[in-house]
Amino acid sequence: MSRTTDPVALNDWYVVTAIREIPPGGAEETRLLGQSIRILRDEDGAFQVETLPAPGERLRTQEKYGFLWVTFGTPARKIVDIPEFAEGGRRLFYRGRIGVDTSGQRVIENFIDLSHFSFVHTGTLGGYGNAEVPRYSVDFREDGAELWATECRFFQPKASAVASGAKEVLYNYRVPAPFIAILYKDSQVREGKQDAIGLFLQPLEETRCTVHSFALVYDDTNTDTHVLHFYHQIFAQDRGVLIHQIPKRLPIMPRREIPTQSDAMSIAYRRWLDRQGLDFGIDRSAG
């Protein structure tokens, strides 16, 4: 397919690689919103991104949070502000690229869902005996630009790589852009502090995406590799479910839903996407 004409999708910032993935002097081809692009890095480490076939259009780029961001258009807002990157104390993990054969919205919707924990992450983030999702709150912040779920609580056998036992864990979810989601959950080792885990989705096509992600966590015990394997286990469990979800584009018409209370965040995400007028990766048919 060719580049989308959806103005909402075009006028936003997207991560296309972690900076450390491409060494100085390196180059890589990838896709974004149905368009082939080439990422070039010169010997001094500076990036340049252009559309293919060459000679193509040169795209605006920014480096932030260890990732390279690009846009095709003129975004009305800046790249999301994540203050936790500037705070001390947490360890930063770059978790690698994961490809998923579905829309980016499906991945975000799964990430902000509590009810799958017990059945997809059995033994770590949930268990068969504690599947109930207690009531939580959904609200909009920044004049409706951000979607939040707060006061989420869930009983988790092993909430993180450093967790030593089962306990109820408090979560907040933040969706500051259609293809970005961040969760904040109680640290298992620092009272009153939160770990932050975020996904930056690169929508390659409407039904294919690459997940770039980070974790900022309090953990003084585990090796980097141990923590990474914990996250990869969790993510691969999600991926096994995501690649089977039909339709791959996210259906957002209310007639296609039979939600329960625990789906409040997912339903809010769908209505919020609809209000923004986003088309890329969205299924607006009535079913």
Next chain:
Amino acid sequence: MIALYDYILSAECYAVRLFLGMIGQPFTLKRVDVHPGRENREPPFLAINPTGEIPVLEDGDFRLADQGAILAYLARKYDASGAWYPQDAESAGRIAYWLGFASGPLAALRRLRERDLFAIPGHDAGLQATAETALRLLEDSLAAIEIAGGRWLAGDGPTIADAAVFPAVALCTEAGFSFEPMPATWRWAERFKRLPGFSVMPGILPVLLVTEAGGVQA
């Protein structure tokens, strides 16, 4: 103590973890940052296995790479029943064939999965064709085995042949394949999942059984 150089998402490492669980042999993990760190391509790991491949098994001073070789070693050393690696000529021959199949044609399926999983750009038509042929060969073989009254690849019971082939095949949907044209393979995989000591890896769902009390257990 047995130690395994391991990556949680490697199908070949899973074959070894799975088999150790099925023969009830305890082990420890030496986790390798394969993705995104490529630690297995760095000199310290290359000193352990010059090909840079995982899994690698350590049993005291003895060190061994390659999933098929590791399964053969573990079965001979730790499976007192001998059932996992029968030594009669026909069984041993069939097992050698399927271990070769697992490290040969099935490697294409594992590589396709890794390309999808780690978002490696591009499409490799050669890998795709090799993987398709391998899955068709497996399906035809398992259908013939079923018609002849058998249930397993190389003998009357499950052997290391089944343990070597199962992981990549059970994960084939992660490489874009479907079980729909492979009914005999599906039944064989489901049989394998019901064996004592079976364990899952991400991407493979457990068989869920409803307990007498009405609960669910894996």
